[in-house]
Amino acid sequence: MIYVNRSAVVTGGASGIGREVARALAERGAAVAVADINLEGAEQVAAALVQGGAKAEAIACDVSRPEQADAMIARAIEAFGKVDILVHSAGVGVERSFLDTTPEEWQRILDIDLSGTFFCGQAAARHMVERGYGRIVNLASTAGVRGGTGRAAYGTAKGGVIALTKVMAVELAPHGITVNALAPGAIETELVAKMHSAETRTVYRAAIPLDRYGTPEETAAAALFLASEEARYVTGHVLAVDGGFLAAGVMHR
Ligand code: NAD
Numbered sequence: 001m002i003y004v005n006r007s008a009v010v011t012g013g014a015s016g017i018g019r020e021v022a023r024a025l026a027e028r029g030a031a032v033a034v035a036d037i038n039l040e041g042a043e044q045v046a047a048a049l050v051q052g053g054a055k056a057e058a059i060a061c062d063v064s065r066p067e068q069a070d071a072m073i074a075r076a077i078e079a080f081g082k083v084d085i086l087v088h089s090a091g092v093g094v095e096r097s098f099l100d101t102t103p104e105e106w107q108r109i110l111d112i113d114l115s116g117t118f119f120c121g122q123a124a125a126r127h128m129v130e131r132g133y134g135r136i137v138n139l140a141s142t143a144g145v146r147g148g149t150g151r152a153a154y155g156t157a158k159g160g161v162i163a164l165t166k167v168m169a170v171e172l173a174p175h176g177i178t179v180n181a182l183a184p185g186a187i188e189t190e191l192v193a194k195m196h197s198a199e200t201r202t203v204y205r206a207a208i209p210l211d212r213y214g215t216p217e218e219t220a221a222a223a224l225f226l227a228s229e230e231a232r233y234v235t236g237h238v239l240a241v242d243g244g245f246l247a248a249g250v251m252h253r
Helices: 016-027 039-051 066-080 103-131 152-175 190-195 198-206 216-226
Strands: 007-011 031-036 056-060 085-088 134-139 177-184 238-241
Touching: 007 016, 007 066, 007 103, 016 031, 016 039, 016 085, 016 216, 031 039, 031 066, 039 056, 056 066, 066 103, 085 103, 103 134, 103 152, 103 177, 134 152, 134 216, 152 177, 177 216, 216 238
Parallel strands: 007 031, 007 085, 031 056, 085 134, 134 177, 177 238
Antiparallel strands: none
């Protein structure tokens, strides 16, 4: 898959899955805007991409703020002339039981994980509609597909991302824009380091047929497919990258 002459915005590009998506797209020829609330982190990633010979920009953006999402897309257009691809990987997680989730936590997770997907997708799609081309890949989660403990706000937000992805896919199809989501299971990133207690890790491992957590590289590979020209007939799909977690339920051994 080649991304030469493509320009991409990767939110959450300073860390984890987003950072790996940015790197993989740049390596294959795309110009990449690395957007993150952590500007310093985004600058480090962008600098490494430029050093590797790619076109890259760091953009500060809090995805939960619609005006910042608009400004992020405007800045990427200013830098590269267009945005062909949005991979929306910015997100936060929390492991908290339904009964213990506070209103503040609930709101924060929904603002960043769900509303952020809406704001960034809308900002990118408005530009893509004008050009009649676009690839949008949202980061959902297996937590948005099935239940589990400690995922009241996070699972709700990610379930919303899946529903929004399907609506976007249908409404944007006439404009040459595909919209898909990834549903990663447990991927070794900074987010999981914060979210998964030792006990959670043991429970998860036992429920993953491939018997290990995934890597950001393995997740990025799936995002790159959905963002590619080759995936032009795939839209409204939710692709699990989970080592078989969703397929198995818990009783696989
Ligand atoms: P990560 O913590 O490594 O990276 C997330 C990035 O998002 C960080 O750089 C962070 O600064 C940025 N971010 C947070 N809030 C932001 C905001 N308001 N505006 C802009 N940027 C913001 O996490 P990750 O594991 O790479 O996760 C990426 C995405 O994949 C998230 O949406 C996450 O929910 C989803 N996901 C991850 C896993 C996993 O196992 N790692 C599983 C399922 C889904």
